[in-house]
Amino acid sequence: MRITKLTTYRVPPRWMFLKIETDEGVVGWGEPVIEGRARTVEAAVHELSEYLVGQDPSRINDLWQVMYRAGFYRGGPILMSAIAGIDQALWDIKGKVMNQPVYELLGGLVRDKMKVYSWVGGDRPADVIRDIKRLREGGFDTFKMNGTEELAIVDSARKVDEAVARIAEIREAFGNDIEFGIDFHGRVAGPMAKPLLKALEPYRPLFVEEPVLAEQAEQYPRLAEYTSIPLAAGERMFSRFDFKRVFQAGGISIVQPDLSHAGGITECFKIASMAEAYDVAFAPHCPLGPVALASCLAVDFVSHNAVLQEQSMGIHYNKGAELLDFVTNKDDFRIENGFINPLRKPGLGVEIDEERVIEASKTASDWRNPVWRHADGSVAEW
Numbered sequence: 001m002r003i004t005k006l007t008t009y010r011v012p013p014r015w016m017f018l019k020i021e022t023d024e025g026v027v028g029w030g031e032p033v034i035e036g037r038a039r040t041v042e043a044a045v046h047e048l049s050e051y052l053v054g055q056d057p058s059r060i061n062d063l064w065q066v067m068y069r070a071g072f073y074r075g076g077p078i079l080m081s082a083i084a085g086i087d088q089a090l091w092d093i094k095g096k097v098m099n100q101p102v103y104e105l106l107g108g109l110v111r112d113k114m115k116v117y118s119w120v121g122g123d124r125p126a127d128v129i130r131d132i133k134r135l136r137e138g139g140f141d142t143f144k145m146n147g148t149e150e151l152a153i154v155d156s157a158r159k160v161d162e163a164v165a166r167i168a169e170i171r172e173a174f175g176n177d178i179e180f181g182i183d184f185h186g187r188v189a190g191p192m193a194k195p196l197l198k199a200l201e202p203y204r205p206l207f208v209e210e211p212v213l214a215e216q217a218e219q220y221p222r223l224a225e226y227t228s229i230p231l232a233a234g235e236r237m238f239s240r241f242d243f244k245r246v247f248q249a250g251g252i253s254i255v256q257p258d259l260s261h262a263g264g265i266t267e268c269f270k271i272a273s274m275a276e277a278y279d280v281a282f283a284p285h286c287p288l289g290p291v292a293l294a295s296c297l298a299v300d301f302v303s304h305n306a307v308l309q310e311q312s313m314g315i316h317y318n319k320g321a322e323l324l325d326f327v328t329n330k331d332d333f334r335i336e337n338g339f340i341n342p343l344r345k346p347g348l349g350v351e352i353d354e355e356r357v358i359e360a361s362k363t364a365s366d367w368r369n370p371v372w373r374h375a376d377g378s379v380a381e382w
């Protein structure tokens with residue numbers, strides 16, 4: 001079998017689908033994207049396709065190593081997202097050729113169902129009580145929300161109190177009947193992380209995500225010594241080589257690589273295994289589309305330390321399309337009592353509605369995250 005063509009489709013809300021075709025008619029789908037830089041990743045995918053067309057798609061490991069090493073420069077969000085989507089599609093092809101779901105090719109199920117969580121509130125955390133009440137009716141009991149709005153490197157006690165009051169209100173309303181992660185989303189700098197974490201401790205969040213920016217990862221061990229709240233990070237780390245420093249230094253209890261940013265299934269399966277060796281939980285980041293989610297689940301279902309899976313149904317970013325709009329086997333993604341079952345169809349288990357993808361790609365706008373500014377006019381972390 002040989003790869004014959006790679007086609008990319010940028011679609012709403014901010015996703016990109018990749019279709020890899022072969023000379024035997026087997027097709028694989030991937031989801032290479034960096035939110036807000038879809039066209040840049042698209043260019044990287046098509047540069048890589050110059051090598052890939054004509055290659056044997058079954059040699060995923062060799063193709064991955066060539067894509068990662070043979071361009072001299074390596075790593076980072078753009079290249080690793082391009083590799084990720086191509087890798088996903090290659091695993092999809094392999095599963096379809098062998099008539100097996102990807103998790104079977106990776107050694108089979110370690111669990112019967114996977115716990116998922118849902119976002120509440122929005123860019124500016126608001127209405128979280130209303131959202132939690134609505135989602136609990138749908139069986140969810142685990143949630144994630146942004147912890148703050150804009151926050152200066154050193155900010156006021158009032159801003160800390162506002163962030164804490166929102167969390168106190170949740171515990172007041174729901175007690176321990178629900179669990180929630182708080183995403184600092186890179187908005188919190190080192191000087192504010194400690195006061196915020198200490199003030200949030202009494203409410204025992206499940207985790208605090210990106211307590212400081214990934215480029216400040218050397219702070220993780222110190223912050224972990226300072227707080228009882230489990231710290232999570234990973235959406236802005238892109239390979240084993242980024243994660244190994246975090247494992248060695250310690251401090252992170254939950255790693256959250258994104259299957260569409262961190263080299264795909266081949267790489268994230270290895271990251272999950274490294275995490276297990278360091279007694280670190282695995283909870284893939286996934287605010288994206290169905291192929292990204294299916295790729296996460298393929299690794300979740302074969303990783304003992306997989307604990308939670310993010311999924312984007314109803315997320316505040318999904319304007320113009322929802323998680324399953326481009327999928328024909330929607331029932332396979334059913335969430336019952338906060339759990340999702342393995343996707344049992346061959347490959348990634350996602351059946352893409354290609355006509356709908358092609359149609360949507362004709363009018364897809366270029367999503368960009370907002371540029372936030374502090375009161376003094378300086379750029380604020382979004």
Ligand SMILES: O=C(O)C(=O)C[C@@H](O)[C@H](O)CO
Nearest residue numbers: 035183185235285286287369
């Ligand atoms: O889902 C998360 O945990 C996020 O932090 C969302 C963020 O990754 C946006 O997708 C960036 O555009």
Ligand SMILES: [Mg+2]
Nearest residue numbers: 183185209235
């Ligand atoms: Mg996040």
